[in-house]
Amino acid sequence: MKITLDADKCCAAGQCVLIAPEVFDQRDEDGVVVLLDAEPPAEQHDAVREAAAICPAAVIEVHA
């Protein structure tokens, strides 16, 4: 799995951080998403897919 972000669209809802805190964080200055691990291990994949599905601004793209 490889993750890419379109962070310009991020509205800092923070749901990705709640769902997959080992993969996503929010930057201190404005809460915009930061990728901690662009190629997370298998045990994170379900959480990452869930975060991508829930993201209100469709920022997270998951590549198989």
Next chain:
Amino acid sequence: MTLSTAPAPLPVEPPSGCPFDPPAALGALRTEQPISKISLPDGSWAWLATRYADIRAILGDTRFSSDTTVHGYPLSGMTGGANTDNRGFIRRDPPEHTRLRRMVTREFMVKRVEALRPEIQRITDELCDAMERRAGQDVDLVEELALPVPSLVISLLLGVPYDDHAIFQRLTGTLLSRTVPDDERETARLELRDYLDRLVTAKEADPGDDILGRLIVEQQRTGEITHDEVAAFAALLLIAGHETTANMIGLSALTLMRDEESAERLRQEPALIRGAVEELLRFHSIIRNGPRRVATADIEIDGHLVRAGEGVVVAVASANRDESVFADADRLDVCRPNAQHHVAFGYGIHQCLGQALARVELQVVIGTLLRRFPTLRPAVPLEKIPFRTDMSIYGCHALPVTW
């Protein structure tokens, strides 16, 4: 926009005897006519979307504008959508919306809110202590706990004197009421504007270490925003910050008092409370007149052509009961695996800014109530509880309890 035969107005009344369910007409529309039309009091009309997939499509598409000054935006009979120059960022589109929202997003991000959890717990514990001392007396859970927790927290965060809470609670009550006449609502809006104007002026002289103080020092003094824009932030955060969470606390407490099996499960396994709060948000969906948008292009939704300049009302309460997404959707299931797919906070770039704060407040208050008041129950029968069918944010006006 007028029609020769007017469609029905937006349904607002819950089914008789089922105060926790959205209006029955919304469920019927979702099955039979998921994109329909409603009439507004001024004789105009708007589209009404009731299905989960359509609502995510609309709210996720920025061609549906949130700008209340765009011709066709559904305002008539709706609350909270003042058509003014100094409207908050939620009534604006990108790039202005993005620029303004990002001035406050860090204040509500997950780690900042998590750091507040001990303070929210302390506030909740103190209010519960006061409630315990009143055992055997008439206690209104709304007055004693549901309203004060979010009011105290948002006052603290914004740097608003809590002693003023009676003022902004009264004005917010008028602003969000469907049943007050438009001129009375306008008077309340002006009164709130004057109050916030004085507040911001006082903070300009002495900005504290709080959200409004930081906006003044970092954004107003550098010329990014004006005095009036600081006041618009204050109005939005103050209203959104207490009324919504307060009503979710009241409704959540009431449903758990009536569902001993779920309550006991949460007492035994407090780790389930996070998921339970998502389910309570889905189940109650307290926002009952929107969100709303106006199309800025001709856009096809589910086979219907929505033309530029036509208004759209989306019923998130209906989306959250959509059986194609949530199995047995009318049942409260505190262990529902996909509860967090709800759209109770909206969807798209306008999704609730304060959602992390609302989640923590709900987790703390519900968890504390279950633990400290295991025998809590309504002091009056369900039909005697005054539900807020007259307000755009649903809930209970009062919730008499005993234990």
